[in-house]
Amino acid sequence: MTDLLASLNDEQRQAVSATPGNQLILAGAGSGKTRVLVHRIAWLLQNTDITPYGIMAVTFTNKASREMRERIEEVLGFPARGMWVGTFHGLAHRLLKAHFKDAKLPENFQILDSDDQLRLLKKLVKQLNIDDERFPTKEIQWWINGQKDEGRRAAHIQAWDPQTEAQLTVYSAYEEACLRGGFVDFGELLLRAHELLRDNQHLLEHYRERFQYVLVDEFQDTNTIQYAWLRLLAGETGAVTAVGDDDQSIYGWRGAKIENIQQFEQEFSGVRTTRLEQNYRSTGSILKAANAVIENNDDRLGKELWTESDDGEAISLYSAFNEQDEAHFITERIEQWVEQGHRRDSSAILYRSNAQSRVLEEALIRAGIPYRIYGGQRFYDRLEIKNALAYLRLVISRNDDTALERVINVPTRGIGNKTVDVVREFARDHGCSMWEAMQQVLQHKLLTARAGNALISFMHLIDQMDQATDDLSLAEMTEQAIEMSGLKDHHLKEKGEKAQARLENLDELVTAAKVYDADEEQPASPLRQFLDDAALDAGEQQAEENIDSVQLMTLHSAKGLEFPQVFLAGVEKNIFPHKMSFDEPGRLAEERRLCYVGITRAMEKLYICYAESRRLHGKESFNGPSAFIREIPSSVIEEVRLRTQVTRPVSAVKGFSSVHAAADLGVKLGQRVFHQKFGEGVIMAVEGAGGNARLQINFDYEGSKWLVMQYANLRPMEE
DNA sequence: ATGGTCGGGTTTTTT
DNA sequence: ACCCGACCAT
Numbered sequence: 050m051t052d053l054l055a056s057l058n059d060e061q062r063q064a065v066s067a068t069p070g071n072q073l074i075l076a077g078a079g080s081g082k083t084r085v086l087v088h089r090i091a092w093l094l095q096n097t098d099i100t101p102y103g104i105m106a107v108t109f110t111n112k113a114s115r116e117m118r119e120r121i122e123e124v125l126g127f128p129a130r131g132m133w134v135g136t137f138h139g140l141a142h143r144l145l146k147a148h149f150k151d152a153k154l155p156e157n158f159q160i161l162d163s164d165d166q167l168r169l170l171k172k173l174v175k176q177l178n179i180d181d182e183r184f185p186t187k188e189i190q191w192w193i194n195g196q197k198d199e200g201r202r203a204a205h206i207q208a209w210d211p212q213t214e215a216q217l218t219v220y221s222a223y224e225e226a227c228l229r230g231g232f233v234d235f236g237e238l239l240l241r242a243h244e245l246l247r248d249n250q251h252l253l254e255h256y257r258e259r260f261q262y263v264l265v266d267e268f269q270d271t272n273t274i275q276y277a278w279l280r281l282l283a284g285e286t287g288a289v290t291a292v293g294d295d296d297q298s299i300y301g302w303r304g305a306k307i308e309n310i311q312q313f314e315q316e317f318s319g320v321r322t323t324r325l326e327q328n329y330r331s332t333g334s335i336l337k338a339a340n341a342v343i344e345n346n347d348d349r350l351g352k353e354l355w356t357e358s359d360d361g362e363a364i365s366l367y368s369a370f371n372e373q374d375e376a377h378f379i380t381e382r383i384e385q386w387v388e389q390g391h392r393r394d395s396s397a398i399l400y401r402s403n404a405q406s407r408v409l410e411e412a413l414i415r416a417g418i419p420y421r422i423y424g425g426q427r428f429y430d431r432l433e434i435k436n437a438l439a440y441l442r443l444v445i446s447r448n449d450d451t452a453l454e455r456v457i458n459v460p461t462r463g464i465g466n467k468t469v470d471v472v473r474e475f476a477r478d479h480g481c482s483m484w485e486a487m488q489q490v491l492q493h494k495l496l497t498a499r500a501g502n503a504l505i506s507f508m509h510l511i512d513q514m515d516q517a518t519d520d521l522s523l524a525e526m527t528e529q530a531i532e533m534s535g536l537k538d539h540h541l542k543e544k545g546e547k548a549q550a551r552l553e554n555l556d557e558l559v560t561a562a563k564v565y566d567a568d569e570e571q572p573a574s575p576l577r578q579f580l581d582d583a584a585l586d587a588g589e590q591q592a593e594e595n596i597d598s599v600q601l602m603t604l605h606s607a608k609g610l611e612f613p614q615v616f617l618a619g620v621e622k623n624i625f626p627h628k629m630s631f632d633e634p635g636r637l638a639e640e641r642r643l644c645y646v647g648i649t650r651a652m653e654k655l656y657i658c659y660a661e662s663r664r665l666h667g668k669e670s671f672n673g674p675s676a677f678i679r680e681i682p683s684s685v686i687e688e689v690r691l692r693t694q695v696t697r698p699v700s701a702v703k704g705f706s707s708v709h710a711a712a713d714l715g716v717k718l719g720q721r722v723f724h725q726k727f728g729e730g731v732i733m734a735v736e737g738a739g740g741n742a743r744l745q746i747n748f749d750y751e752g753s754k755w756l757v758m759q760y761a762n763l764r765p766m767e768e
Numbered sequence: 769a770t771g772g773t774c775g776g777g778t779t780t781t782t783t
Numbered sequence: 784a785c786c787c788g789a790c791c792a793t
Binding site: 109110111136137138139142160162163234235236238239270299300302303401402403404424427458461463465466584585586587603604605606624625627628629630639640643665666 | 769770777778779780781782783
Binding site: 404407664665666667668 | 784785
């Protein structure tokens with residue numbers, strides 16, 4: 050057995066070997082957070098009388114929980130059986146499954162993902178005659194989820210204005226529909242798991258006694274209901290180890306409460322706090338930049354990262370002429386980096402919003418550099434996958450209206466809107482499921498013979514699929530469902546790359562099902578398990594992850610990752626910090642934390658780029674450098690100057706000719722100039738030559754103007 | 769039932 | 784600029 054403490058620094062060792070009790074570990078970026086968490090668990094198992102059975106480890110993503118289990122078992126050298134490791138949602142699901150009766154749920158309750166939820170809400174909004182122009186369903190969904198995150202049910206809420214009233218009406222109807230259909234959405238998993246423990250003393254006591262240690266990663270991301278659940282579970286005797294970094298809280302907009310980490314010390318008794326401030330990831334310059342930026346936030350718990358390694362290379366700041374130039378610059382630098390013998394996947398390009406990725410992708414394609422985009426649509430969210438799963442859901446439960454509505458006419462089988470309307474209305478009037486309604490509607494001959502026959506053959510189809518359940522493996526069954534439903538033919542008939550991809554995805558789904566068949570521990574219902582996992586897990590990322598490629602992702606998705614070389618693209622006003630974050634006060638601080646996250650992803654080399662001019666959403670804008678850039682000490686920054694050698698694709702002709710015209714006049718595009726009346730600005734474009742030449746200048750305060758060079762009397766600025 | 773147009777929106781994302 | 788959803792015409 051390895052000596053767990055040998056390879057740790059003093060603070061890490063203190064955190065790992067702390068005496069029993071509540072513990073807060075404030076772990077800066079790159080300070081070995083996961084390592085401490087993993088070692089803490091191993092240490093507890095080796096040095097106290099606790100067994101894996103008494104430990105729970107909670108994370109936010111499935112990926113994180115898989116990694117955590119792997120690393121624990123690696124350190125221990127044996128499988129940690131009996132230990133609960135999972136996401137908040139996964140663990141809540143587990144509790145609800147185990148105690149479905151106490152949770153007042155049907156045994157086979159179905160998890161609704163956001164898409165299912167939205168569809169159901171849309172249906173209800175329609176039924177309730179709510180004007181969805183005035184109250185968009187998306188907003189109602191957002192609101193309901195927000196309420197659940199705060200632990201509030203419809204019955205707890207008072208409506209004082211028309212909007213809340215409308216939302217509340219839908220919330221109530223939605224609760225009822227979920228109850229009747231046996232649906233549980235993501236928020237409901239947490240809310241109900243909380244209520245389960247709160248309202249069942251015997252269960253609470255049981256789990257309190259069992260889980261003497263609860264360890265929570267990314268504690269700064271917990272929302273109200275998650276915190277309440279932990280608080281309840283821990284009681285006065287259990288011990289919670291909260292690991293997190295208030296400076297990396299970037300999910301406030303979806304309900305995460307940074308206050309949770311700030312209040313932890315007060316609300317849990319006898320908390321020992323350890324700060325992990327030694328950084329093992331980045332160079333000195335990068336850390337100086339990160340520290341300087343985050344210092345501008347108030348209400349921090351306070352940490353300052355330091356490193357034993359030297360300053361390394363300065364941070365390069367590139368002021369691009371426009372977004373094309375920015376992308377071009379980045380690809381060039383990546384080419385150089387690769388020529389120096391580095392792998393492509395040691396470089397990452399990070400941006401604030403997904404819309405920025407396009408130009409970057411185009412430039413990478415032009416340069417022939419393979420890249421991979423993280424994020425985007427998840428595997429189990431894809432249309433063809435959701436359709437196939439919907440058939441399987443119907444096999445398990447005919448009363449799953451959400452699944453039924455989804456595929457009753459996919460592929461088209463002559464069951465049009467009108468027919469579905471009749472069934473839906475019948476179901477609503479009689480408070481039964483749509484499947485039951487179909488049977489009734491047929492019996493009472495409420496439909497034309499043609500529509501009736503279509504319904505009958507659909508019902509028959511599902512029943513046939515069901516019969517296959519008994520003697521087929523899950524993979525075979527999935528394959529059958531895809532074939533029998535006609536989904537395969539449907540996509541075979543479509544043309545284009547998209548259809549091809551859909552077919553491949555369906556194959557992939559069958560492959561995913563095979564994993565369950567190979568599993569030694571066969572669950573009671575492999576299909577049920579498969580569907581639950583599909584709802585709770587994103588599925589692995591897209592294919593081709595094995596080729597060495599440059600990594601592209603949003604700043605949010607970059608949290609938790611590290612790369613030798615990082616490019617922060619589009620570090621401009623209005624984009625980052627995003628203009629949407631200006632209204633609310635706390636938002637700017639969150640954007641700054643996002644910036645801190647971005648900077649601290651870099652290990653060796655960091656580039657910060659912004660464009661003087663950017664075409665986004667079809668409009669040209671001149672945002673100017675982000676305020677965050679000015680927060681970085683100039684001593685660690687080195688500006689890159691190569692604008693005159695900019696080559697641009699011929700498609701962007703206007704700027705192209707400008708470059709040459711500007712050179713003839715002895716000015717540079719992108720050059721900062723001072724004007725007597727308008728103040729400071731940047732030369733954006735040049736038109737004409739000699740005495741008539743006009744310059745387009747984007748002034749910091751006056752906006753963009755065309756001036757005749759001869760009269761403008763411009764003074765070049767020192768940058 | 770399907771395809772085409774028109775208009776609105778457009779930060780971040782997991783479960 | 785582009786994507787998606789709603790509505791309308793075939």
